[in-house]
Amino acid sequence: GENVEQHPSTLSVQEGDSAVIKCTYSDSASNYFPWYKQELGKGPQLIIDIRSNVGEKKDQRIAVTLNKTAKHFSLHITETQPEDSAVYFCAASRGAQKLVFGQGTRLTINP
Amino acid sequence: DAGVIQSPRHEVTEMGQEVTLRCKPISGHDYLFWYRQTMMRGLELLIYFNNNVPIDDSGMPEDRFSAKMPNASFSTLKIQPSEPRDSAVYFCASSLPPWGGDPREQYFGPGTRLTVT
Numbered sequence: 001g002e003n004v005e006q007h008p009s010t011l012s013v014q015e016g017d018s019a020v021i022k023c024t025y026s027d028s029a030s031n032y033f034p035w036y037k038q039e040l041g042k043g044p045q046l047i048i049d050i051r052s053n054v055g056e057k058k059d060q061r062i063a064v065t066l067n068k069t070a071k072h073f074s075l076h077i078t079e080t081q082p083e084d085s086a087v088y089f090c091a092a093s094r095g096a097q098k099l100v101f102g103q104g105t106r107l108t109i110n111p
Numbered sequence: 112d113a114g115v116i117q118s119p120r121h122e123v124t125e126m127g128q129e130v131t132l133r134c135k136p137i138s139g140h141d142y143l144f145w146y147r148q149t150m151m152r153g154l155e156l157l158i159y160f161n162n163n164v165p166i167d168d169s170g171m172p173e174d175r176f177s178a179k180m181p182n183a184s185f186s187t188l189k190i191q192p193s194e195p196r197d198s199a200v201y202f203c204a205s206s207l208p209p210w211g212g213d214p215r216e217q218y219f220g221p222g223t224r225l226t227v228t
Contacts (some may be wrong), residue, residue: 032214042200043115043116043219051213089154093214096141097206098167101154 002027004092006102014110019080021105023090024072032093033066033073038104039086047088048075077107085109115220117203122131123226129191132223135184136205144204144217145178145188146187159185193227200224 003026013019025033033051036044050057050064050073057064061080066073077084087106091099116135124130136143144159158168163180171178175194182188190197204217 032213034216036219041221043204043222045219046216049216052207095209095212095214097144097161097209097214098156098159099214099217100156103153 002030002092002094002100004090004102005101006090006105008105010106010108012108012110013080015080015082017080019077019107019109021075021088021090021107022072023092023102024070025078025100026071027092027094028068028071029094030092031095031107033064034091034093034099035062035064035075036087036089036091036101037086052073066096076082080109082109082111114217115203115205117201117220117223118220119223123228124193125228126194127192128227129189130193130197130225130227132188132201132203132225134186134188134195134203134220136186136203137218138184139207140218141183141208142206142215142217143180144202144206144218145184145186146202146204148200148202148222157226159190160218190225193225195227197201198225198227 006023034049037047038044063076087104090102124212145157157170160180178188192202200222204219204224205218207215
């Protein structure tokens with residue numbers, strides 16, 4: 001079955017700097033890659049997703065890139081703000097509703 | 112819409128007791144998912160339903176765990192008997208069906224924090 005590896009497990013950056021979180025997946029048939037943000041005491045919430053027919057997608061300060069050949073995808077957050085502090089999860093799917101999640105990255109934005 | 116509703120938000124029970132977690136999905140969502148979150152294992156899919164029918168229960172850890180969806184607006188996850196290693200946060204999520212072969216966003220509830228002593 002699918003296996004998703006996520007790095008780093010923790011990340012600390014200065015406010016205003018950029019943050020990058022990376023994931024690799026094992027199943028070459030996976031074609032949908034969402035990113036979820038989980039704030040303290042809440043459930044995860046979708047922030048951006050990308051499909052395998054697209055190499056990059058951007059939404060304001062966040063962007064996701066996908067390299068199908070290498071089977072990895074990354075989340076980029078620019079101009080980080082205190083409210084970006086949270087746990088971020090990547091996930092992969094073969095086109096069905098079943099998602100396999102990475103282990104999560106705890107991002108801390110230092111003022 | 113109120114979003115996905117879970118109850119209780121916190122549950123503390125003794126080992127050996129039965130625990131029932133409840134979920135009300137977003138109205139109109141055909142898919143319902145149960146996840147377990149722990150520090151060691153991250154976010155794991157336990158089971159998911161489509162139109163009230165279990166589709167994949169391969170993530171259910173053992174026979175002590177069971178899930179039902181008697182109607183489109185209610186699902187339960189039951190643990191009997193509970194053990195300390197079941198302590199975790201359990202999330203319910205719901206979604207619309209795939210569109211054109213593309214998965215749709217999953218909406219998560221606030222979770223139930225279960226502690227088994």
